[in-house]
Amino acid sequence: MTDNAVPSFGAIIIGDELLSGRREDKHLGKVLELLKARGLRLASVRYVGDERPRLVQTLKESFAASDIVFSFGGIGATPDDHTRQAAAEALGLPLALHPEAEAEIRARFGDETTPQRLQMGVYPEGSEIIPNPYNRIPGFSIRKHFFVPGFPVMAWPMVEWVLDTRFAHLHHKADYVEASIIVWDALEGHLIDFMERITADFPDATLFSLPSVGGEGGRRHIELGMKGPAARVEQAMALITAEMSQRGYAWEPARSL
Numbered sequence: 001m002t003d004n005a006v007p008s009f010g011a012i013i014i015g016d017e018l019l020s021g022r023r024e025d026k027h028l029g030k031v032l033e034l035l036k037a038r039g040l041r042l043a044s045v046r047y048v049g050d051e052r053p054r055l056v057q058t059l060k061e062s063f064a065a066s067d068i069v070f071s072f073g074g075i076g077a078t079p080d081d082h083t084r085q086a087a088a089e090a091l092g093l094p095l096a097l098h099p100e101a102e103a104e105i106r107a108r109f110g111d112e113t114t115p116q117r118l119q120m121g122v123y124p125e126g127s128e129i130i131p132n133p134y135n136r137i138p139g140f141s142i143r144k145h146f147f148v149p150g151f152p153v154m155a156w157p158m159v160e161w162v163l164d165t166r167f168a169h170l171h172h173k174a175d176y177v178e179a180s181i182i183v184w185d186a187l188e189g190h191l192i193d194f195m196e197r198i199t200a201d202f203p204d205a206t207l208f209s210l211p212s213v214g215g216e217g218g219r220r221h222i223e224l225g226m227k228g229p230a231a232r233v234e235q236a237m238a239l240i241t242a243e244m245s246q247r248g249y250a251w252e253p254a255r256s257l
Contacts, residue, residue, distance in 0.1 A: 007067065011071075011072070012048065012058060016080070019047065019049050030152065034163060040171070043067060052085070059086055059087055059091075063090055066144075068167070072148055074086075076120060077117065077120045087147065095122050095124060098140065100138070107136060108135060133157050178225060180224060183221060184250045185220055206227050206228055210223040
């Protein structure tokens with residue numbers, strides 16, 4: 001759990017096509033955007049292919065943790081979609097056709113509803129549906145895990161719905177900020193003593209150092225900053241900027257993400 005009892009969020013992004021390079025993942029960037037807009041942050045992300053045993057193990061580990069997790073992909077009805085089955089196996093639960101999902105699927109397809117299409121509403125027993133505004137084929141949730149399709153046009157509105165209906169009470173509740181400066185012409189090796197001192201003096205916050213070697217005509221620099229409780233980050237950054245000035249480095253505030 002993060003400060004002020006705000007839980008951590010995670011993501012599992014599923015698909016052989018991502019690991020082979022046939023498709024480029026777009027979910028991670030969008031999840032970061034959606035969470036940041038609500039004052040929330042991502043603590044972990046895992047990529048996993050469509051291999052059932054590996055997916056089961058990934059989900060077992062994820063269910064055993066306390067994070068709120070969004071899972072993208074693999075909830076369709078084709079033979080290479082294993083997420084629904086893997087989630088049930090990971091939890092030791094039977095699969096069952098969810099009545100609300102069945103109603104949505106029948107409303108979507110009418111007389112063209114087939115047993116194969118109804119399979120998209122078969123979830124681990126005890127699941128709840130996640131409405132799909134694009135084509136009415138729901139996702140599902142269970143044990144703080146929210147399973148949505150791999151298609152961004154469907155997945156992203158579904159994630160927003162979850163964040164704004166299930167977790168609106170968490171929006172902008174975490175006492176967490178990030179701040180950093182660009183220190184020009186600096187080498188990390190010359191600042192390690194100072195970074196160790198800041199780390200020791202601020203155990204409740206986290207220092208980060210992101211160097212750039214100045215390739216392709218760029219100027220060598222380090223992005224040096226802190227993340228954690230707002231008051232502590234402000235205190236630490238005051239010390240960092242004073243120290244950089246004292247050491248003779250030119251610096252400027254880093255661009256906010």
